[in-house]
């Protein structure tokens with residue numbers, strides 16, 4: 610899944626105690642998966658996903674799936690109320706090296722899956738914690754199924770609202786970012802691996 614960049618477990622918290630995926634299947638629908646064994650573009654349900662059950666091939670699921678946990682499972686400063694199926698916000702992690710020869714850093718991408726995402730309990734607090742912690746913060750807005758997302762870095766435009774603890778202003782910045790991202794230039798997702806079966810629509 611889209612856990613981009615080098616694998617740096619040292620940058621990640623261990624899984625947050627007490628947080629379980631439960632009935633959530635957001636990552637199995639919302640993310641692009643480009644694994645030798647499984648390919649699907651974002652927005653399509655994985656063909657192995659069974660309603661009300663979860664992964665239908667859990668014991669033999671691809672390595673990409675085995676290695677993946679979203680930010681809600683990994684980062685304790687993401688608010689507990691933010692489970693993706695409840696909040697409709699999927700927190701992705703990515704690793705980036707802003708300057709050559711500098712250490713790789715963690716960035717977080719708040720994927721606003723639908724309009725209701727902006728009303729999610731804990732969204733503003735989680736975004737503010739990331740900005741205050743000098744973590745690179747992005748907002749991502751999915752395009753139509755099979756198309757790329759719009760994504761923008763938000764630290765600079767959120768800085769004032771975070772410093773002044775102005776929650777309405779912070780949410781207004783996110784609302785405008787979502788609106789702009791929704792109308793951005795979305796192009797078809799290109800997968801590196803060739804599909805062994807039709808894309809994961811069920």
Ligand code: SF4
Pocket residue numbers: 629630633634635636637677678679680681682692693694699
């Ligand atoms: S999005 Fe997160 S909580 Fe939901 S199923 Fe995936 S890893 Fe689990």
Ligand code: SF4
Pocket residue numbers: 636637642647655656657658659663664665666667670671674
């Ligand atoms: S193979 Fe299983 S874990 Fe992987 S995306 Fe599909 S349903 Fe989810």
